[in-house]
Amino acid sequence: MIHLQNVSKTYPSNQGKSAPEFIAVQPSSLQVEQGQVYGIVGFSGAGKSTLLRLINLLEVPTTGSVHVDGQDLTMLSQEELRIARRSIGMIFQNFNLLSNKTALQNVEFALDVAGIDAASRKKRALECLDIVGLSDKAGHYPAQLSGGQKQRVAIARALANNPKVLLCDEPTSALDPHTTLSLLKFLKEINRKWKVTIVIVTHEINVVKYLCDEVAVMENGHIIETLDMRDPHVQPSSKLGRFLFDTADGFTKEADYE
Numbered sequence: 001m002i003h004l005q006n007v008s009k010t011y012p013s014n015q016g017k018s019a020p021e022f023i024a025v026q027p028s029s030l031q032v033e034q035g036q037v038y039g040i041v042g043f044s045g046a047g048k049s050t051l052l053r054l055i056n057l058l059e060v061p062t063t064g065s066v067h068v069d070g071q072d073l074t075m076l077s078q079e080e081l082r083i084a085r086r087s088i089g090m091i092f093q094n095f096n097l098l099s100n101k102t103a104l105q106n107v108e109f110a111l112d113v114a115g116i117d118a119a120s121r122k123k124r125a126l127e128c129l130d131i132v133g134l135s136d137k138a139g140h141y142p143a144q145l146s147g148g149q150k151q152r153v154a155i156a157r158a159l160a161n162n163p164k165v166l167l168c169d170e171p172t173s174a175l176d177p178h179t180t181l182s183l184l185k186f187l188k189e190i191n192r193k194w195k196v197t198i199v200i201v202t203h204e205i206n207v208v209k210y211l212c213d214e215v216a217v218m219e220n221g222h223i224i225e226t227l228d229m230r231d232p233h234v235q236p237s238s239k240l241g242r243f244l245f246d247t248a249d250g251f252t253k254e255a256d257y258e
């Protein structure tokens with residue numbers, strides 16, 4: 001479903017033109033099968049979000065190709081890319097809801113962008129709010145919703161166009177443990193019920209253990225190893241992988257890693 005081949009991302013230095021560029025993602029390859037939940041873990045600044053955003057070309061790769069559902073997104077025109085992106089939903093740590101729109105209008109927005117007419121838009125948006133269990137909050141503004149509810153609206157918006165892929169950028173980082181668990185259960189259900197392929201960036205190894213079929217461990221812009229989480233005897237071979245996985249309570253403290 002997703003195949004990144006030798007993708008890299010370099011940013012110009014903010015220290016002036018003569019300073020060296022910054023390589024956020026070193027040439028990396030990654031393959032995600034249809035229906036998988038794929039995790040990307042690592043410490044802050046490792047390049048996880050950048051790698052995720054390369055999948056829907058929110059970041060244009062400096063090198064390499066990005067195949068999603070059989071199409072090389074780097075070869076598409078802007079209009080073709082706009083259409084291809086309907087198959088790729090995304091949710092963010094801070095929800096990214098429009099504060100001046102209600103829950104319903106936020107979901108409708110994604111359908112509006114996709115050119116769906118007003119009547120069908122409302123019907124589908126209500127359906128999506130129902131899927132996330134928020135029909136009764138359709139008229140509420142983001143400020144009137146809890147963090148977990150906001151993330152559910154964001155998920156409803158991401159699902160509105162029936163995506164094949166859902167990209168999740170630290171979706172539980174702003175949530176308390178109880179809300180996190182209920183959201184993870186919900187993401188699992190979306191994956192199982194609607195066969196949506198999920199890629200999730202997280203720094204919480206518990207999220208990986210609960211949700212992921214496979215995980216890529218990132219350090220300094222490199223994917224240093226990938227692990228099959230379906231294997232009950234899976235053993236990380238990298239120092240960072242062992243540190244992340246062996247932390248007793250599953251939550252990692254970067255300050256403890258040397």
Ligand SMILES: Nc1ncnc2c1ncn2[C@@H]1O[C@H](COP(=O)(O)OP(=O)(O)OP(=O)(O)O)[C@@H](O)[C@H]1O
Pocket residue numbers: 011012022023024042043044045046047048049050051203
């Ligand atoms: N637009 C940009 N311009 C310049 N540098 C950037 C840009 N976006 C990201 N970076 C840099 O690239 C590196 C990787 O960032 P990225 O957000 O991908 O890391 P991350 O692993 O997701 O970290 P976090 O968990 O803190 O979000 C960081 O050092 C960051 O400062």
